[in-house]
Amino acid sequence: MSATTTPPELTEPAGSSWTNTVTAPRRGGDRWFGLASHGAGVAVVALVTLVGVFLVSQAIPALSKNEANFLTSREWSVGGDNPRFGIMELLWTTTTASIIAMAIAVPIGVCVALFITEYAPQWLRRPAATLVDLLAAVPSIVYGLWGLIIFRPVVRPLEDWLSTRLGWLPLFAPTGITGGTIMFIGVVLAIMILPIVTAISREVFAQTPTTHKEGALALGATRWEMIRTAVLPFGKPGVISAAMLALGRALGETIAVTFIVSTLAAGSDWTWSMLSGGETFASRIANNAAEFDSPQKTGAFIAAGLVLFILTFVVNAVARVVIERRKAFTE
Amino acid sequence: MSATSAAETTEATGTPLARLVAARRAAYRADVVTDDPPQLTRGSASRRLTDQVARVVMWASFGLAMVPLVWILGTVVARGYELLLASSWWTLSQRNINAADVGGGAVHAIQGTLIQAAVTAAISVPLGIFTAIHLVEYGRGRLARAVSFMVDILSGVPSIVAALFIYAVWVTTFGFQRIGFAVCLSLVLLMIPVVVRSTEEMLKLVPNGLREGSYALGVPKWITITRIVLPTAFSGIVTGVMLGLARVMGETAPLLILGPYTKSIATNLFDGYMPTLPTMINQDRTEIGLDSAMERMWATALTLILIVLALNLIGRWAARRSSVRR
Numbered sequence: 001m002s003a004t005t006t007p008p009e010l011t012e013p014a015g016s017s018w019t020n021t022v023t024a025p026r027r028g029g030d031r032w033f034g035l036a037s038h039g040a041g042v043a044v045v046a047l048v049t050l051v052g053v054f055l056v057s058q059a060i061p062a063l064s065k066n067e068a069n070f071l072t073s074r075e076w077s078v079g080g081d082n083p084r085f086g087i088m089e090l091l092w093t094t095t096t097a098s099i100i101a102m103a104i105a106v107p108i109g110v111c112v113a114l115f116i117t118e119y120a121p122q123w124l125r126r127p128a129a130t131l132v133d134l135l136a137a138v139p140s141i142v143y144g145l146w147g148l149i150i151f152r153p154v155v156r157p158l159e160d161w162l163s164t165r166l167g168w169l170p171l172f173a174p175t176g177i178t179g180g181t182i183m184f185i186g187v188v189l190a191i192m193i194l195p196i197v198t199a200i201s202r203e204v205f206a207q208t209p210t211t212h213k214e215g216a217l218a219l220g221a222t223r224w225e226m227i228r229t230a231v232l233p234f235g236k237p238g239v240i241s242a243a244m245l246a247l248g249r250a251l252g253e254t255i256a257v258t259f260i261v262s263t264l265a266a267g268s269d270w271t272w273s274m275l276s277g278g279e280t281f282a283s284r285i286a287n288n289a290a291e292f293d294s295p296q297k298t299g300a301f302i303a304a305g306l307v308l309f310i311l312t313f314v315v316n317a318v319a320r321v322v323i324e325r326r327k328a329f330t331e
Numbered sequence: 332m333s334a335t336s337a338a339e340t341t342e343a344t345g346t347p348l349a350r351l352v353a354a355r356r357a358a359y360r361a362d363v364v365t366d367d368p369p370q371l372t373r374g375s376a377s378r379r380l381t382d383q384v385a386r387v388v389m390w391a392s393f394g395l396a397m398v399p400l401v402w403i404l405g406t407v408v409a410r411g412y413e414l415l416l417a418s419s420w421w422t423l424s425q426r427n428i429n430a431a432d433v434g435g436g437a438v439h440a441i442q443g444t445l446i447q448a449a450v451t452a453a454i455s456v457p458l459g460i461f462t463a464i465h466l467v468e469y470g471r472g473r474l475a476r477a478v479s480f481m482v483d484i485l486s487g488v489p490s491i492v493a494a495l496f497i498y499a500v501w502v503t504t505f506g507f508q509r510i511g512f513a514v515c516l517s518l519v520l521l522m523i524p525v526v527v528r529s530t531e532e533m534l535k536l537v538p539n540g541l542r543e544g545s546y547a548l549g550v551p552k553w554i555t556i557t558r559i560v561l562p563t564a565f566s567g568i569v570t571g572v573m574l575g576l577a578r579v580m581g582e583t584a585p586l587l588i589l590g591p592y593t594k595s596i597a598t599n600l601f602d603g604y605m606p607t608l609p610t611m612i613n614q615d616r617t618e619i620g621l622d623s624a625m626e627r628m629w630a631t632a633l634t635l636i637l638i639v640l641a642l643n644l645i646g647r648w649a650a651r652r653s654s655v656r657r
Contacts, residue, residue, distance in 0.1 A: 033553030040461030111392035139581020224385035252489020
């Protein structure tokens, strides 16, 4: 919906003198106001461009000195004359933990949203929706704190069980690391993004036209069939954007991960196991904030941040394209 | 039924055809007037089973989701409320108090968080509202599409990347110190997209008739926007600002990189370190073995949650008073 309406230009009839009695409004303010809003728009575009430009320009000097392959190396020593650093381990941990988080949080979040909008008894709907909205606002540092102190001892037996029973699978191979595994990070991230997914999906589902739902029911659909044929197709773009927003949060989450992560010793063997430790981009940067004393070191961390930026950029751009395309079908 | 029975009995005395018609009619009436609803077919067993399974899954996932979320809130409240009850928590700082000591308060961190949030809002709210006005009231063509796209990108920028960007500009390029104002700048990056998106939504809801009526009276566009459109959407904009503030206050990554912690009260954004609630938690985490630090950590977390929730509740209250709705 476009709300752009420009005021019609009034033209003075030839030979009339009505402008003498009706004072023509001053249009100078219009120009300034238009310029200001235009300027704000330009500023936002410039800001995002600057983020990219600055990150790239400060990463390049450090990258050119790097003696290891930036994309495939797992080393991370950024000081000295022969810096060797690569993002392989960071990329693996970040994406794996985020995928685990999404795999848990998106289905459950959508189900909870459907529960609140379609299944819950009337008295429960408002309180449940409010609770979820408020939880979506709880700062991530609280999730990190709870994960570190309360939740980690609870998950540990489960991890032990997985590694003894399913240890023959490379994904669950035992590594000797307890607590702060990739899987644990994924679960905590899932709990963190669950309210976000739920809150956005619920808002979208609540806007399903009643006529669609009643039409489905009138044709004899069961409640689940009504949801599948009316609610879910209508809400799909919203669910996708909720999932992408949540994925962005999971990829870039800093403090919760920094609290719970188990850093690997330098030079430890590569493993596919989700029961291994490892740092994400954000936690590596945050954990070493004290090391930002030379442009070379800072540049290395900025290069890692740049990869994270590109990762979230791609996720958001893909989500936008998907949503735009779906819109054509639903509207 | 009693009103019609007289007619039925007289009809029944006629020809066989008339008797048959009357009998059918009576049967039909009895069927329609009966208290039971007509029996529709209830669908095949497998469809009903799927429906029941779906119902169970929905209830189960709601229960499953509520467990950790309520657990978190419960833990923070149960472990943190005691310190909050003492008046010193709201009046004293941690100055001259060792990690192992009990006592002191969080007023330095609360002040820091509130000051930084206020300055962040002072910068990002005008910028965000003007950007939204640009998108809704002036938005046509390439620039508006670019702005809309960039706002989307900005809303996906991780807080640590925003912090690194400000670090690259503020410290590496200009050689300034790590001060509170630099934190505000990186928080601005995170707050702008929230303000733009929510304001944009609200401006779109303002009926076009209001704008057209104003133009018809000869009111210039900018006065139409400032006197008609913005006041109509005001409470919705307040909601967006409150939600944005709530998000910004809990962000920790920019603080780790740009805003080191200190135990004393510091209110100058342009000189020295500035303590905040998230960095206070982070500080006590390094002393996690000490009971006093642990207790302080939960109390700080509870304080932070309370402030964020208060902002959220104000925002929702404003939304309920809104003159335009979805």
